[in-house]
Each structure stands twice: as structure tokens, then as C-alpha cells.
Amino acid sequence: MAALLSVQGVCAGYRGVPVLRDVTFDVAPGSVVAVLGPNGAGKTTLLRTLSGLLPLTAGTVRFDGQDLAAVPVARRVRLGLAHVPEGRGVVEELTVAENLRLGGLWRRDRAEVARAMAQVYELFEPLARRREQPAHQLSGGERQMLALGRALVARPRLLMLDEPSLGLAPRVVAQLMAVLATLRSSTGLAVLLVEQNVRSALSIADTAVVMSLGEVVAVRPAEELRADDTLRRAWWGFWPS
């Protein structure tokens, strides 16, 4: 099957300091790809580059066959590429409902947006109860639900999540992962999941891209990584339990 997202030899960085070097991998439609690696591996930089917040210095990014080089950030979500940034990224002064509306403003079909919002409220019940509250009153888990729900209002084909489990209780993380697994099987949503929480990421991923110091050091089926202890030790020197 043709890749939904194809990353070829990508280099990028901040103000002339290179971070990513020759990053290459694919995301197939409807698959979950986990990007794993320790702090400073370039995982967040990778997502910021893919969504266009950082310019490429080399390589190409194709989404559904289209080269994204000339597509500005605000246009990428229209193609079906959604990015939930690190640290939740909810707009704290806006209410829950306003945050969700914001995710669908670019869409012309108002009824479709209303349907998508209703589905998000169904999926994340705490949000429905807090509709009219400003987002800064939400708990960490609720914020993550809001950020995720807001991305879903755009009905993306590929959802890029940056550390969704950061600072959340294990039970909440498990809930989020379950939601992602459900969405994937019911809507064919592909997910590019950046995580430090290796265990929860591998629990739903098909493929794992392992990064270290800005380079991809391995692309393996998640199955293999779950089973193979020696590989994991080789990459990290230890296994976070």
C-alpha cells in the first residue's frame, strides 16, 4: 500500500543548529507508528518539522503523495494532517467549546463540524460536562482529551501526537491509548505517536521508529520490540520498567 506519510532524508534544526539528520520512514494509512527515543533525540523537532513549524533544510515530506514543501502550516490540517503539540496546547482563556470549534473553523460544512463535536463529547465525557468552562480550569487529563478532541474535529487522516502521556496518571494514559486504538479501527485514522512512555506506546503501535541524537537508528515492527529484550537494552542501555 502507498504510504500516507512519507519522510525521506529529512534534515532540520533551529537557527542553523542541525537537530534532525537524514530521517527516513513511512506511515501507512490506518497504522500506528510510535517514535521512541530518549530526551533530546529530536522527536518533538520531527513533529514540528512535519507540520511545517520548522523549515526543512534537506529532504522531502510527502502526505498522500503530495510534497508538503510549499504547503504552509495552516493549510496542512486541510489536507488531513493534524498535530497535537507537546504540553497539550489548549488555549487556556477560551472555553472547552470554543477550543473545539477552533479545530473545525476552516471547514465549510457546519453540520459536519457539529457532528464531529458531538462525537468528541461522547468520546470524552468530562469535556461535555465542562463545555462552557475556560480551559485553564481543566485537569491535565482533561486538557489532553481537549487537545486530542480538538484535533479530531478536523477529521484528520493522520494524527501526530507529541507526548500525550506526559504528566498523566497511568489510568488516564491507558484510557487515551484505548481511544486511539478505537479510532484507528473504526475510522482508519493513522497515528504518529511520539512518546517517552515506551510501554504504553508499544501497546498500540504497529511499527516503532527509534531515534537517537537526531537520527533514526531502527524501524521495527512493535511486536519485535515488545518481545526482544536485548535490542531494547542495546538502544537505551537500560529498560525503563
Place this chain on the structure above:
Amino acid sequence: MGAVYTTFALSLVLIWRAARIVNFAQAAISVAAADVAWAVGSRVGGWWLGLLLAPLAGALLGGLMERLVIRRLGPERHLDAIIAAIGVTMVVQAVLGMVFGLQYRPLPAPVSQTVLTVGGVPTLSPYKLLVLGAVVLLGVGLALLFSRTAVGLRLRASALAPEVSRLLGVEVERMTTLAWGLSAAVGAFAAMLVLPTGPGLHPTAMDGVFLTAFTAAVLGGLDSPVGAVAGGFAVGLVLNYVTGYTDEPNLAPVALLGLLLAVLLVRPSGVFAGPTIRRS
């Protein structure tokens, strides 16, 4: 004239919220917009058409200023932007002087400015009632725009969280231009309302209003539209008391600057400023 100070203060707050810049060119731009509007209005349509045209001209000038000057400076150069705004003021005032001359040209009010006396008590003039009504309408309109419409939501989100907004498909640059245009439109609207109460049109005719409105906006907290409204009326009252009790109109600017200084010393964030939540 607290209502007009309020409106002009609101126009300053609009830009502050969108770009964290005090637009020192607002006075010159609003006069320019009023000049253009009156150049048409004095021939056809009168003051009323002028009141409609001034915000349009203002929006155009404000948007142009953002596109041609402010954007080129880049997002983090707030101090440079303020200096650039002062530069824009000088250019605009010089151009106005060349085109329209340096003498005051009267801008007549559409209705009487004679104070109405009801049962022996002097109240407001018909023109002041008109101004009050126009300002209330504008305030309600702006509140609805920001709270109820998609554009309002985009404007707020772009100001509060530009990067996240961009990721969600909001054209943030367009919203910034729009915010500058909207702000200048409100400023021009205020100019059309206030200029008939003074000697008229002149390149520097709005400078005094700017100073008053700036004090009002700072008093209310530059971030808060409600604060701008309250600040506008508070400053209007202070000015009336000072000039009314001392019978010395020249004290007004002194009182104003004293008030500005006091606010900056005692409570620089303003009386109505909430906690600031901003992120990239």
C-alpha cells in the same frame, strides 16, 4: 466625552491584545481616515456618510501599516514597532499637512451641540446623546463580534496562541492584519465622533485624545476591553472635575499625566488586568 475616550482606548486595547504593541500612530491614522471621510462627506452625504467611511479608510490604513511596516520588523521586536509607529505618525502628519494644510478646518456636527435643559437642569446636548448611542452600539457590536462569530474566535485564538492556531488551520497573519485594521477602524470612528466637538480637522487634532485614551487604557489594564471602557469614563470624570472645580482648562493635561504616572507607579498592570496567560 468619556465615551469617545473609551472608544479610542478600546482601539488601543485591540492592538495591544493582538500584538502587544501600543500603536502610537493611532492618532495620526484616525485623523487621516477622518480627513478622507470628510473630503467625501463634505461634498455628498455629509457627516453621516463620513461616519461610515472613516472606519473603512481607517481599516485600510491600519491594515497597510501592519503589512508594510510592522510585519517587516518580525514578531519579537515590540520596542522597534513602537518607534516605527512614531515614525509612521510623523510621515502621516506631514502628508496630511501637505494635502489638507496646517490650519484647523471645521468638522460640523450633524445635530445641535447646545446643551438641552430639562426642567431647568442642564443635561446633555443632542450631539452628545448621539455620540453616546454610537459608542454603545459599537461596544455591543465589538463584544458580539469577538464572542459570537467565527472571525472573533480566530482573532482571539491568533492573539492568545498563534502557533496552536496555525496548527488548527487559522491563517494567523491574516488575523493580525485584520486586528490592526479593526483597531484603526475603531480609532477612526472615535475621531469622527470627537472632532466636531473641538476646533476640527488638523494633522495633530487627535493627539490630545490619544493621550487621554492611552491613560484610560493603561488605567484599565491594556489587556482588558472592560478596563478600557471603565478607564475611559474614569478619565473623563477626572478631567471634568479638575477643569470644573479649578476653572482652569490648562490643568487637564497636567492632571492626565499625573494620573498616568500614578497608575504606572502604583499598579502598572492596570486596575482590570487579569492574570496573563499567553503561550506560543
